[in-house]
Amino acid sequence: MQLYEALAAALIDLEVQPMFGVMGDANMAYVAKFRERGGKFVAAAHESGAVGMADSWSRATGRVGIATVTHGPGLTNTMTALVEAVRNRSSILVLTGDTPAEPTHFQRLELSAFASAAGAGYERVYRPETLIRDLERALRHSVTGRQPVVLNVPHDLLRSDVEDLRTVRPPARHEPVIPGEERLDSALGLIAASNRPVVLAGRGAVVSGARESLIALSEVLAAPLATSVQAKDLFVGHPSNLGICGNLAHGPAGTALAESDCVIAFGASLNVYTSARGELFAGKKIVQVDHDPSRFGWYTAVTDTVVGDVREVAWAMVSLLQQGGHEPNRSWLRKIQTGLSTFEPGAEFADASGSDTVDIRTAAIRLDGLLPARRNVVSDSGRFVHAAWPYLHVPEARGFTAMGAFGAVGLGLAGAVGMSFARPDEPTVCVIGDGGFMMSPAELATAVRENLPLVVVVFNDGAYGAEYHKLAAYRIDPAHSFMSWPDIRGVAQGFGARAISVRKLEELDEVASLTANLDGPLVIDIRLDPTVDIAD
Template sequence: MADHPHLGTLIPQLLVERGIDTVFGIPGVHTVELYRGIPGSGLTHVTPRHEQGAGFMADGYARATGKPAACFIVTGPGLLNIATAMGQALADSIPMLVITTLNPRQTLGRGEGRLHELRGQSVVGREVSALALTIWTVDQLVPAFDEAFAFLSSSRPGPVLIEIPIDLLSEPFPGPVTSMRKPAGPPMPRADDVEAAATLIAKARKPLVIAGGGAVAGADAVRELIEKLGAATLLTANAKGILPAAHPLLAGGCMLTPSLHRAIGEADLVLALGTELGETEFWYELDGLKLNGVVIRVDIDPRQLHRNARPTLPVVGDAGLFAAALAPLVKAIEGGAAYARQLQAARLDGADPRYVRHRPLLDAIWQVLPDAVVAADSTAASYGGNFMAEPPAARRWMSAATGFGTLGYALPAAVGAKVGRPKVPVVCIIGDGGFQFTLPELASAADAGAPIIVLLWNDQRYGEIEEYMVRNQIAPLGVRLQATDFSAAAKAFGAKHVAARSLGEVKESLLAAASAPVTTIIEMDASQYA
């Protein structure tokens, strides 16, 4: 038995064999056995400054690359720390694998004051996971990993949690470890559903496509379907780039200005591909969307098909596979490009000027850095970006201002994106309030050799919340922030700091920062920025 490797030592091998190449985590006494097998495994390990940062980094990595990363997380406080990031990933359907530990099996539930003891840890984990598994015996290890990766490859994406008691990590594994068979892919839509969709579409005269994050993995097929159909298309925040900027069928983002609200209601057919049609995708009020025509909804998750909008035709299946199957069956509908131009021209009518003011800044990023990946926090420029940003390709815009809506997301998410795509510039858009949630992750970027560009909007307040309080006749309280010397903070973490007082200075700074060997913070003082 002594000659057999320990279970913990084998886990890096299992990850590599299943396509994982990056792990985010902070070693602790409850996870060190997982680290024995990392040297020589081919895994890249990145150490954040907080477990929440590990989760946000894995999120950014997945959004930028389309592949999951793993997180090694200690029992108790580690899981609670990463829970917020898992909640964001769950809400936005972002894949990641979180491996955490439990206290020794013989101590569980006894309340003996063990290190990191958390009553009901598994209950907490299940609430922020798409799938949660606990390994209790050595022979459950490989089947659990196979189940986890089968889920990641064939179901609606989200965080997958695997819990392992720490005493089990040190047990010998008799082996051999068999390689995982090729996992099943995402579900194919039924042929009769595809044919039914084609029949409904053939009768439409004013169709509208709404594509969401579930369409990104099949972006090429979805774009080909849209072009074959010739239909005006709206892209949610998580679908940006499926149609690039200036595409003739791109009608814009999804924030419900009056013109887009009318367009959705007036469409005689809405084809919704991989979208929740949810509140934070459209920022509608409680009464929701008004879809008055035929509605075809395609989603990998059958539970989602009847939420927020009732479909005429619900289709269970992967959006990309559906698009590929449908494209040969449809013909172009006249007037789609003209209608898209009409919606583009009117889409800012009635839009909140607090968001519209940031459009030149958003446009400038890809003008200066065409290959940039952008991670956006919950801040005014990000809300505007969810509506107005038009990246040149998919996986170039990621935002926390949807779904769970966390603050501080963008900085570690940008680090994760840079780790995953080291050859392209990665830009973080963040406000001064959110920046201070995760500011220490600047050190993680330096450690990982992953310099990013931070566009910091500094108005010395939680501006969105203050505006909301004022609109609702609540005296603003707790929203004004102490002035922070971000130049000193940058120096402390080995980053460069630039003050940009105009859009021209931002563009110059972006260009310089793209080739800098360290992270650059481009600070825009709201009181001086013109």
């Protein structure tokens, strides 16, 4: 057996399903053998798309995502998607390889330096007989470090003969850390002394599966529930759910957060968006709970901290508060719940639809009712998120991914492909701007080839919309941000997808019938007015 065959067999043993990638000299041999052995390989159109797919797949499943690309430009093409995965702390393995040992090879690249520049880990296969050990080390590095790892399988090793190798062992997960009662005393003292506490969940709470424990804690404390964007809709349907905390909070949530005197944050970084650049948490007691103590106080100064698995910490807090006979202020929560029960999202703004454009906020609210109730949502970056994130919901937090940890535009479509493979029994909705869509339309061909139940909602203002308003603030003609794209419906149809154009709100109504039984991708091109500022 040669090493490329052994690597393919090891990936099959790991039950890597699927592996995302673009073939080239560095990987085509083991990719071919992987497929011949029954492995699912998703051929992306671009290497950045392959890493974006693996990233989104990993976020949705909680498992290590696998991407493979060739050496040199194959790897450099992944840089933006790789940094996005690093910033999101995603566990993914990027398989690539050194070029042949020839100093003049035109695709040579120092792989470890590239990985370091992206903030990713780096491992390599050193000798044919160490293949399994090196692969296991790379997987363990990705899982325990919660980061992408670039694994170098040198080209010159691929045809090396190897003896029968042992079966690869998947990386073990760490047992959750549970702090002792004495470590919780200080934090619980602050919390119990508060009159208007809020329980705030971040992505770490989603990963930990902490929904039920945090709801139980909120009931003991009579505290409303809020989330960061990355934990969006973790508490959807609960009467105490405030939704997104920070600069995207709706009216009743903003009022409750302003009135609160203590925030207990579970698995949330408390970044500038969640904290509204610090203004939201000013003067409040902040208790931050995370398994990783390096996360404490990174963005926001905190009053106390607890190291531990957020689900287990929440259960421990519930138990200790109940044992102590804690009696919270329930009148404040009842007032908040009353406000939430009567809240109508559309009442917060004046609809600014025009004769041939739709207000994106109105469109998002309408789509929330028209799209299949069981769905996933993957978001690109852009000014449209001010409407898409607050108004377009998912029934389960694992079904939402925002490809925006690096602030890049154009990763959303690849992320939606990855989500579609992670959760194939429900349609995936990709929300993306016209600029982001035109950066990555080739991955629509991947979705068509794979016959994915994917709905791509393109919020099309014919401009780089955020830049339009920033230029206006500079008192520079915002028309410099205008872009003349080809017809997006025609582009989508050219790739083999169904597509419709929406210029009036009532034209959205056919979405319900078009998405009832998806048999492939559907693109919805919604025309917006770039002059309407939805971020006010």
